[in-house]
Amino acid sequence: MARKSGLRLRAVAFWLLVWQLGAMALAAAYPHGGLLLASPLASLWRLGELAVTAAFWRAVAWSACRILGGFLLSCLTAAALAALAARYPLAEELLAPPTAAVKATPVASFIILALVWLDSRRLPVFIAFLMVFPTVYLNLLEGIRQTDGRLLEMARVFHVPPVRQLWGIYLPQVLPYFRSAASLGLGLCWKAGIAAEVIGLPAGSMGERLYTAKIYFQTPDLFAWTAAVVAVSAVFERLFLKLVDAVAGKAAA
Template sequence: MPERKKGKTGIRLWTVLFWLAVWQAGSMALGQAILLVSPVAVARRLAELAITAPFWSSIGFSLLRIASGFLIAVVAGVVLAAAGARFRRLRELISPAMLTIKAIPVASFVILVLVWVPSKNLSVVISLLIVLPVVYTNIIDGIDAADPKLLEMTRVFELPALRAVRYIYVSQVLPYFRAACSVGLGLCWKAGVAAEVIGIPKGSIGEKLYESKIFLNTADLFAWTATIVIISYSFEKIFMLLIDKLVGRIERM
């Protein structure tokens, strides 16, 4: 069963400074910003971008869609896993679909989805498709791992089904759900932005990355990449904080 890790795995400030220094040194040694822009230049460019309205509207555009895809995937994954755990035939039906979704490369999905969906909503569908199997698989594994002795206890005490689900299954599945969200949050940003770079929806972060490539503007490319990392990290932290609060509430009942 996945356990929450505490302590020692956090990133230390000195290591960040070390790698920034390596990056700066590498950039200075190369002497060509187009090949490797310096962290100072990236920070300067990021500061310039951050005071422009298109910067924030692009973030809003991509954040709204990628987060929506993620949330839909979480809800759909939980519902399908619960139904799959309850009905064996449904599980048999869903399993190959999930395996297929997992195996198909993002690029293939993007091209397929573009046939059906306008490019502005591409990242919703792609982040949904990438996160869905992760949530589904983890939740169903969590349900399967529910302690049979506890389930037997609920039978003897004749606990109503809803109470058994809430206190036994939810409590036991939460660590799996947390792990799925943690993995899914990282994946949805990677896949969502990659999809935007291919589909180039107007006003998205992906479009900005694509333009950076076209105009060989390495400073912009790095500045936007840093932005994606910051948003993805912040989004994950906020979402996981909410999950932990939920876990805490259940534990304190």
């Protein structure tokens, strides 16, 4: 584990050095080279300046509430529809075309179409919901199908209540599938949600700040806000997966 961590740190240090050298080369070659590529030090310094302002945390909270709200809503909807599809083949058949369409259609197309129906403040919720749904739905459906039939038969023979079947049989076997889907879905919902904000420009969002930085050639701000999006996404992913692992541990106990 220590060796792997060392390799990762060296790799990160290498690419940071490449970034720094690239920024220095552009700054030396062009009078305004810093507008093309901000250095990692300049970006980090700007992130530190932003992080001590209330406006920064309001933007983070605004985006997080809507994007993660769309993610959680998608998980709940996917779980309900996966259970329905596993029980009724007709439901699975009817859900297959829209699920395939969402998987195949570029996110930008959905964002532009959704702007016709929704205002920009609701757009990140809808896009995060839509992009996460196929991954969670298909993984949960597969997890339900892979549930041990012998355990279910034994539960029926001994008249185990449905709630205890859900907690003691389905949950331990479905949670690994859900964890895998959630790990992928959390990254996907942030990418799609921020893209929706950049296009829809809801006031006070992280996506709006990214767009503003690009319009005014505030390159350090652009890199700083990008780093903030990555950091917030990673923190929420780790916290959510720890919660799923805790539930899995209780279900298996």
